[in-house]
Amino acid sequence: MPVTRRHALGLGAAALGTPALAQRNFPDKPIRMLVPWAPGGTTDVQMRAFCEAAGKRLGQPVVVENKAGAGGILGAQALLNERPDGYTLSQMPISVFRMPFMSQRPLFDPLADFTYVTHLTGYLFGVVVRADAPWADFPAFLADAKANPGRFNYGTPGVGTSLHITMEQIAGQRDVQWVHVPFRGVAENMQALLGGQIHATADSSGWGPLVEDGRLRLLVTWGPERAKRFPRVPTLKEHGIDLVSTSPYGVAGPKGMDPATLRILDAAFQGAVADPAHMAVLDKFDMPAMPMGPEAYTAFVRRTVEDESAMIRRMGLRL
Template identity: 45%
Template sequence: MAMNPDRRALLQALAALGLGTAWPAARAQAPDGFPSRPVTLWVPWPAGGATDLTMRVLAELAGRHLGQKVITENRSGAGGTLAMPVLQQAAPDGYTVAQLPQPALRMPWTQKVQWDPIRDTTPIIQLTGVTFGVVVAAASPFKSLDDVFAAAKARPGELTVSTNGVGTTPHVVMDELMGRRGLSYTHVPYKGTAEQMLAVASGQVQVGINSNGFAPFVDNGKLRLLVTFGEHRHKRWPTVPTLKELGHGIVASSPYGLVGPRGMSAPVVKLLHDAFKAALFDPAHLAELAKYDQEPMYLGPEEYGAALREAYAAEKRTVERLGLAAKP
């Protein structure tokens, strides 16, 4: 989702202007002087990854507007879904929020879980999306995605492909690309992007698929970027094609945002939304997003809730089409 500098500047200005009158009203409506203690933001990825780093900047900035610290906690594993049980058990008082990544909308359709990403959450704000891509080591013989397919065809099941977890967008996309061609491969899931990229660069695995965290490794020459998943080519890597332009018909950016437990009150949601919206458009946060080629994809609570419901239904259709649906 491209955004030109003039539009970005306008959005920043509008967000800043909105704060002057919104905050006193929001604070007056919040029950019991909320927040009277720190808010915990759960990030379902390891510390040090791209999402974790941008979330920490966001949390610090939001805390300034809330008048209380926003403490970031990591709970990685299970393809980015481990914050869901935390939300399910937390009180809907606004002191517990979490990032909701795309895999949380997919996993209930692929395996049995005790939580529901729509039923058990209160939408607060959609923030941004990510840049996905396929990378190989700089010394790899693979110069294109077709080279990867050729290797899988030559040695069925032997090609090692790493992703950031079972059921994540990279995993689902690779399954679809390989399945269309009747090809098989060995999937190697990793909990953290940095660990995965080092494994690809060192040749422990042949191919890596992940989000923005691959950027520093590509820019320093340790990895070669073969293709990205966006609607258009990225300004940072203008020579790298997209899956769409190669004729694969796939565009994926996995928008994500923040949610709280089910049953949060409207005044508390508004207060949190306003704080995180201000943080989202803060120049310091925009600069951190830019490091990973991300831009704001803002939606308010109602619009974000509608988008989540739509995405949840779309994930069901995708899972059923790929034959990945959980058995009754």
């Protein structure tokens, strides 16, 4: 599914919306926000704080509805069947921009099938093991995995997620063979790790409290610099692995949203990103605020789709 001029033009049309009758009193009822991850994880906690702040600015509740599974694409998939009236939106993880290029029969076109509203933030990712694991640092884990091909496994939130793809990129750079075990969310992932069913977990910073409590050991983080909460833990780049993975994301709606509705939502969402209660959650999880309006976010999506599709072709990834 190559990126073509038709796709790029479709993305622009989706962002601007098609002519529609203006909704004079939008919103006049609650807004559904699809979160394609399990309750209790980093994204769920962040999105709930964001939605509460957004609801105060819109004068209507923004209600989170979890749709976990399938690597984070179920929210986007659901938008295909929703009216473009602004009352159903979804968090859009980067897996939405990858999955169509990994599938023989794509379910949607990320460049033409959605209206991109507001970009929000990105993650702190890292690899954790149990506190009693034999690996004191990431090089030790890599060395053991390289010496024992296929013996060690790791959990992630799903196939095709940034966690899965980055772990395979690490394996490719270091000639490691390990086994991927996908889970539906952070709760299942952490339970399997603590219970000894998997050796390591690659996930967003929902593991932070368990690391701080001494139950897990954080081996490495994947950001451009060390995390504020874990300044002693090196990044991948410090270990000579030339990768940075933060998986930025935002909020989108169905294609063809009315521009007036889009402006109302974006104004409220930009304010919600900067809301002190929401910023406190971002700080708790070491997540940077990365607000972008519809035009900048749409341009970002276009670049991301081009980069991700090229990476998938290069790695030969298929579902």
